[in-house]
Structures are given as structure tokens and as C-alpha cells.
Amino acid sequence: MSHRTFTHLDALESEAIHIMREVAAECTNPALLFSGGKDSIVLLRLAEKAFRPGRFPFPLLHIDTEHNFPEVIEFRNHRVKELGERLIVRSMEDSIKQGRVVLRSENQSRNPFQSITLLDAIAELRLDACIGGARRDEEKARAKERIFSFRDEFGQWDPKNQRPELWSLYNTRTHPGENMRVFPISNWTELDVWEYIEREQLEVPSIYFAHWREVIPRDSGLLPVSHLVQPSEGERIEKMMVRFRTVGDMSCTCPVISQAKNVNEIIVETAMTRITERGATRMDDQTSEASMELRKKEGYF
């Protein structure tokens, strides 16, 4: 290696490793949020780079909506086993049983309620830091978020009152009951994530690649048919070649039409794409211009 080969991916990787090690050293009880999605897959490789040959100095935590694609849960379990690290799963079903989450209907999107289960898990496990895979390029509310994002005892984000973040001197301090959300890949774009997945030859769940799937065209997106999503009157099911750009709640995560069968083809499509990641794939972020900002203020990632 020499100066000449220090690429943007090397710079982003080194920054993320540095951030993870700061969390490990300065926070008392951190966890890494792992959902089986591509961003958290990247986080796991960065954690391997940061801490091997040692074990991760934190457990992995999955906030399970139980509206996940089965391929993603299968992948999650396989990857955790391969790593030999500890996975904690907290499920929204528990929050529903305890009356902490009240749904209007069984098939309603569960994304907005993830915050409640997450905040409950933070309190139960006494976490003072959660490492997450959010990126600033995803959404305009995220563009203003710090790498170490402070949350008060209600888990709330106050965009007008964030700690200034200078150089790479992160202020990790919290009082009991407060916590940090830490985003090591804040500065990565969707394209950077795929390029890193290619460079590191990381496995991803199969639904990221183009496959035939039954979908319902609704509003401007395509909804995947499942036990949660069935056609309403006047809608029809179509079979299309699609892939998912994000893997969230099955009831509101839309695939895009694609021919990309491998990571390299995804990179080419991503480099040429004309629609933002969330604009194309998340119905819940389109309800109002400020929906992500409002959800974040309430404790969402």
C-alpha cells in the first residue's frame, strides 16, 4: 500500500473503524443494531476489522418487527453463527402483547412502532450506545445528524440542540438513562455501500438481487404480495423481475424493477439510478415532507 492507492473507500473504512473503537473504549454498555440489511452487513465487517482477533466488545441487537422477509431472517441467523458473536432479539410482538404498541390492524406497517420496542430494549438492557447503519445521504433529516447522536431519556433527537462535532474528537458522554446512537457509516452513500460489499465480497440476502416476484402496483410503487399485502378492489397482481434496495417491513418496502443479478450489476444500476433510495422503496417516508424528521424526534433511528 502507498498513498497513491488510498481510495475513498479506504478513507471511509478507516473513519468507521475509528468510530467503532471509540464507542468500545468510551461507552459502558453498547450494542450494534443488526437487521440483516446491507448497511448493517457492512457494519459487521467494519466491526471485524476494528476488533479481530478479539471478539466484538458488544452484542448484536435486532429489533424484529416480525414483518421481515424470511430470507433476511435466515441470512441474519446464518451470519451471526458464522461470526460466533452474541445476538439479542427483541420483538415487536412482545411490545404488542404488553400493550406498549397498539396497532389499528394486523397488517399495518410496523416501522413507526419499531422505536417503542427499541427504546424498551435500550432501557431493559441498559444500553448507553447503539451503533446503527444509518447514512446521511438517505434523507434530509439525516443529513444534519451527528455521528454520535445524543438522545435524551425519552430517546428523542433534538435537531436544534445537537453537540458540535469537531475533527474526530467525539463526545460520547451521557447521563444515566440517556443514550447515544452512533452512525459509523454516516458519510457513506448507497453506492459506497455496494462498492464496499463488492470489495469485501460480503454475502447479502438473496432478495437484494433481481428475481421474479408477484407485486401489486400501488401509488407510485410496487408492493410485494405476501400474507400482509393482498390486492384491494381494482388492483391486480403482476409478476415482475425486481430487487429490493432496502429490506424493511414487508408491508411497506417496495422493490424496484431490475435485471441486476449480482453485486457488480447492482453497482452499475446504482451509479445510473435516478431515484433516491428511500423515495423508491419506502411508502412510509412519503406520507409528508417531514416524516423521517418526525419519526426521529420520537426515537426512531
Next chain:
Amino acid sequence: MSEVKNVRLDRAELLRFITAGSVDDGKSTLIGRLLHDSKSIFEDQLSSIARTSNKRGMQAVDLSLLTDGLQAEREQGITIDVAYRYFATPKRKFIIADTPGHEQYTRNMVTGASTANLAIILIDARKGVLTQSRRHAYLASLVGIPHLVVAINKMDLVGYSREVYERIRNDFAAFAQGLRLSNIEYIPMSALNGDMVVERGDKLTWYEGRTLMDLLENIDIEHDVNTDDFRFPVQWVCRPQTEELHDFRGYMGRIESGSIRVGDEVAILPSGLSSRIKEILLYKHSFEDAFAPQSVTLTIEDHLDISRGDMLVKAGEQPQIKKEFAAMLCWLSEQPLDSRRKYIVKHTTRMIKGMVNQIDYRVDVNTLTHETADSLKMNDIARVVMKVQQPIVFDDYAHNRGTGSFIIIDETSNNTVAAGMIC
């Protein structure tokens, strides 16, 4: 909008820059123009701002709306705090720290500038070098941004006059001589019409220099990091204590400056003990050498007591080790400095107690004159003497951003209240 956004960026470098200027200087329009002309705006973003422009009764799409972030800001029509934007060309990936230009400007600009390779200072060609342009230039020099671009904008409103451009350039250059600013580039432009941003346009034919994009893509940033002095603050000590790795001790951290090779003699500071580098590791790879800003794991030949907060340096490349040092301080908090109080100082990977022992002077950022002060409030910049509980290992900020910078944290509120640069 059928153009291809980007091609693949396998060998792209990363350049971080900041834009300084107020809304009136056309800063948001410039950023919008860079994103638009480099094909980094997505269709749904463009249609969203087109709708908003329409709602507000505008004729053309207002590119400045792209940098509008939060609901609170849209309601008030202002920008709060630093927002980060991303775009890429085949040559480089760019991170813009977009800082708003209202009264909290000093705090926000210092924050955005702390990680920047380059600053663009916007000047309205109709107004010339104003007090705020001087303030921006001073802050850029204070934070030691390696490259400065003075964008003389709104040339369309002065008839693309070469004379106006040259007068402003000379005014700025005369002023910049007094600051420690080298590497200044001047570009006449119209962000609104796109002249000299990405495209040259056909109005500024007398200007033979580079466009802004040409400069951003090609400016040499390899030497922005100190390549001379090896500095490795230990972040984390890895001791797996498993059967096969029973004696393994890896010192994990990021190389802040300089480079290191296997076999090099290193000193561990502040203890002063020495050893040799045995291995340079990362995950499944091992390297013969490594350089800033790589994150690596180092092992050494001897069993020494090394922990987080210690620094490995190369023998013969000694930093300073002191409990008392002078620094330029930028106060960031609404809560003013209480010079009787102890604060927490975070420097490299150490957190220790410390206090501001003395305020030598406060800088009036508009006139650059020095004045006496016995406290500091938000946005104040001052030269102070710091005193910390244990000696810290540091270099002057001018030589080493990584080992010359620190932050001050209020122990009660846990807020970051000041940023310091050792001098």
C-alpha cells in the same frame, strides 16, 4: 434527465470541503448547481423542489431549495446547523459541510472546517470584500484549512466585468497576506447561470483559470496530512486471551500522521519506554508499512504496559509533553466560560480534567484586533493558557491537526463547550 449519474469510482479519492458565505451570496445556489451539473440530483428530489418553487410562485426551479433540510427550517426559511451533502465524479467523491451564515456562524464554520481539505469563500461581486469575507478567511486560517477558493459570484450582475473581478481579487489578496493563508485560488462565477462552476459558460472568456469543478477534482490533497511525524494514539488494547492467542496484545488505533514500518523503533509516551514494531495488522491482513489516516492494529516486540491514551511515536520524532500549553479557543456553548471551573478536556484518545488558566486576549473576528476578556461567550475566539491534570502528548496544531486539537466538555451538562487548537 436521461443522463447517466455517475460512472464507477473504483479509484476515487475523498475530498471534504466547506462553503462559507451567507444566503445572499448564493451559497445554496452554488451547492445546488454543483449537485445538478455533476448529475448528483435525483429525479424525485428535483421534482420535489420544482413543486415547492412552483408553490412559492417562482418562475424557474430554485436550486437552493436542495439544501433546505428540516421542517423547522422550511417554516422559517433559514438553515440551522451543519448539513452534509455528497456527490461524486469519476475522479473524486466529495463531502460538503454546508454551514448556514447567520449569527452562530463562527461556531458552525469552525465545526464544518475542522475536517475540511478546502474552503470556498463566496463573495458577491456587487459588494466586494466585506467584513464577513474577512471573518471567513480568518476562520479558515485559524482552523488551518489547507486550500482556499475565493469564488467571486454573481458576475452576471456586474456585466461579467474583468475589472470588478480583479479589484476584488486584489483586495482579498492584500488582506490575506496578514493571515497565514497560502494556496488561494480566485474564480469569477455565476452560480445562478452555471458559469465557471462545472461548465465554463461563454461569458467569462477573459478568465483563463480553472472552473470550480476542475479545481475540486484536481487539487493536490495528498500532502494535507502531516506525512513526517508518526503519531499513533492508542484507542483500544486487544487481548483475546484465547488458547491460541494467549499472549497476543494488539494496540488498535488510527495513524494520525506520518507512517510506520515493521521493525521501526517506537517510543511509548508519556512513559518513554521503547520497543520495535513486530506486526501491522488489520483483520486477516498484515502489512509491511502503514500511513495516516489508516486504522490498524500494531503489535510490538516487548511486553510493555500500554493502554488507551498512550501514544506511539517513532524514535527521533518527538512531540511535546506538558501540563500547561497555549491554545486558540473557540467557545461553542451558550453557557459562557467560567474560568474558576474544571472541565473535561478530550485530546487524542485521552479524557482528563483541565481548566482555562488565563485568557491572553480575545479576537474581534471582524477587525482582527485583540481585546482583553475575563470570560468567553458563544462564538468568541481567544488565545488562552490551558492547564490539565496530567501531561498530554501533543504537537502544535499548525503542524499536526490530529495531535494539536482538543475539545472541552462541561462535566455537568456533558455538552461540548469549546474547541481548542494548541499553538
